Amino acid sequence: MDFTLVQVNLGVAMAGKFIDGVPVDALKGSMRDFRVPVGADLLERTAGFYEWQDARRQSGTWPFSRSTEAGPAASCEIRDDAGNLSRGVNFASQDYLSLSSHPAVLAAAKDAIDTMGVHSAGSPALVGNTSTSVALEARIAEFLQMKEALLYPTGWAAGFGVIKGLVRDQDYIVMDALSHACLQTGAQAATKNVMLFRHNNVDHCRQQLATIRARDPNAGIMVVTESLFSMDSDTPDIAALQKLAHEYGATLMVDVAHDLGNIGEDGTGHIGKQNMLGQVDLVMGSFSKTFGSNGGFVAMNDRAVKEYLRFYSPSCTFSNALSPAQVAAVTKSLDIIQSDEGAKLRNRLMYNICMLREQLRDRGMDVYGDPSAIVCVKTGDEALARMAARELPELGLVANLVEFPAVGKGLARFRLQVMAAHTEDEIEAAVERIGTAMETGRRLLEENNHVSGGVREIRKLAG
Ligand SMILES: Cc1ncc(COP(=O)(O)O)c(C=O)c1O
Structure with missing residues (x-):
């Protein structure tokens, strides 16, 4: 029948x-x-x-x-x-390794308040950074085997800000259809040329890239996905997407908010599990799930990209930097993430x-x-x-x-x-x-x- x-x-x-x-x-x-x-x-x-x-x-x-x-x-x-x-x-807290209540994390945050106060002076583009936030950028880059990293006030600010910072009107975004709101909102704010590909479907991503390139050989293209989707708990083939992006002269950004620190033997998440450490163009994430505090970051392999974003990514440029207590909590959480504990x-x-x-x-x-x-x-x-x-x-x-x-x-x-x-x-x-x-x-x-x-x-x- x-x-x-x-x-x-x-x-x-x-x-x-x-x-x-x-x-x-x-x-x-x-x-x-x-x-x-x-x-x-x-x-x-x-x-x-x-x-x-x-x-x-x-x-x-x-x-x-x-x-x-x-x-x-x-x-x-x-x-x-x-x-x-x-x-x-x-079962409604995003504190996967329970580090937000770890005694060493609490002690580090308290110590930072005693020595540096509760406030960041301003944007990271001005005097907002502290010696400790500059050091945290280097630690995050090193953890991901990338050359550079830039901090943001939240993961949302990072997802939105990296896209808005790099993509312009004439450029294109090719994005997994289930991408997080910060990525979708950043894309909408950056360009009208947003094309979705079916969830975790590399072939459909290829079709979208081919369509764009047939139309416009010179446009900038950012491909956007997540390493662990926050509603479906699944993961794309990151290596395949990176290869594909380069084939079409595009840049890949992967949001690692939900798995960095808590998945994989060394905590480097699915990027590490797929042997892609250091090889993804842009790795963006949040501290609010596994690193015991609030904050976000993006890691890249080029100082020029970091400097450009610091001054052209509105949610970094025009927002106060992380406070010393947040930086201390995240840094101590990273120490623990990288330890036997x-x-x-x-x-x-x-x-x-x-x-x-x-x-x-x-x-x-x-x-x-x-x-x-x-x-x-x-x-x-x-x-x-x-x-x-x-x-x-x-x-x-x-x-x-x-x-x-x-x-x-x-x-x-x-x-x-x-x-x-x-x-x-x-x-x-x-x-x-x-x-x-x-x-x-x-x-x-x-x-x-x-x-x-x-x-x-x-x-x-x-x-
Ligand atoms: C995939 C993803 N990216 C980014 C964010 C935003 O992170 P934050 O809570 O640090 O703003 C979230 C938060 O839910 C998320 O799920």
């Missing part, structure tokens, strides 16, 4: 109704609906989003904008956006990751991608994801819900971020609690005959 896959918008059957106290409206829609609000009053037109958000906030289906009471730890207290306090095992922490982290993935699968749940500190549990339907998220505070699990437009429609997921400090008990608790939340959410939707408002794929007999 001949079946054709068609997409059908099933609509929402129950407008105005409630499911276990949750208005059905809170289960519909997405942030995308409010991206281009209508009306001439820039302030007034924010109200529509607030109304939708508040329906979710009041019904416990808005698991965003939460705060920890005493900083993030493997288990912690958390306050939601409606002011409710709960306690749970924490770092190797042990990476082993422990991978043990936790594998245990979590295995137990989730045993409990009947599906996870994305390859083993990494990002373990995304598939929920699919946004309504189910929101109903399940509502259960988590009471069950005692802190996890981030990711939904459209951060990921595709109907591809919602819980993103669990694993840390070396998680215990086996905490991992077991997380699996049990997310399983229970999903079961409860599913049951409530089924009992109320809820039909999702998302686009669902159904099989239809053709002809």
Whole structure:
């Protein structure tokens, strides 16, 4: 029999109704609906989003904008956006090697405050650097076997700033379709000529490059990807992309935010695992996932590129440099990452990751991608994801819900971020609690005959 896959918008059957106290409206829609609000009053037109958000906030289906009471730890207290306090095992922190609470990192930050104060004097283009931030640039370059590195105030600033700093109107960007917002926003700000290639698809990247070169043999082209995708936990063939970029006279930039420091025997991430250290044109990353503090960087093999970016990359040139405490925390984290202790922490982290993935699968749940500190549990339907998220505070699990437009429609997921400090008990608790939340959410939707408002794929007999 001949079946054709068609997409059908099933609509929402129950407008105005409630499911276990949750208005059905809170289960519909997405942030995308409010991206281009209508009306001439820039302030007034924010109200529509607030109304939708508040329906979710009041019904416990808005698991965003939460705060920890005493900083993030493997288990912690958390306050939601409606002011409710709960306690749970924490799988929502980007502190993969748990270095942000390491005694030596804390001591280094405190010492830096005592000796250098809490402020950076200004931009790295003026007097913002300190002897310690200049030294950190050299350390990062050396770690990646690159010649130079430049620091940025955050990873976002680095991703945005490198692209905006180097790419001009007439140039092109060829970017993995799932690239992070900082890369996409940088690309949009730099040129109208942005072409996406299918996720991790080297052949499609080649097609895009060939199209550009046929049209314009002299344009600058930047190819952009990530070494570990933060929603799908997968990795491109970096060597193939670099070779391809050079074949077409393009420059490759790889964002290593999520794997540098925590993946690979020596912590050099997938670039190291693929024997590409020192060979990628531009390596950009963040300190906020594995290096215990905030900050970002880009590493390159040419001093001219570094100097150009320092003065033409707006988020570096016109923003204050990292503070001495941030620099000290990152530098001490790098010391640990490069030590035997770092190797042990990476082993422990991978043990936790594998245990979590295995137990989730045993409990009947599906996870994305390859083993990494990002373990995304598939929920699919946004309504189910929101109903399940509502259960988590009471069950005692802190996890981030990711939904459209951060990921595709109907591809919602819980993103669990694993840390070396998680215990086996905490991992077991997380699996049990997310399983229970999903079961409860599913049951409530089924009992109320809820039909999702998302686009669902159904099989239809053709002809
Ligand atoms: C792939 C990627 N790049 C860059 C960033 C931005 O890093 P930061 O949090 O340091 O601004 C993130 C943060 O989530 C990220 O996931």
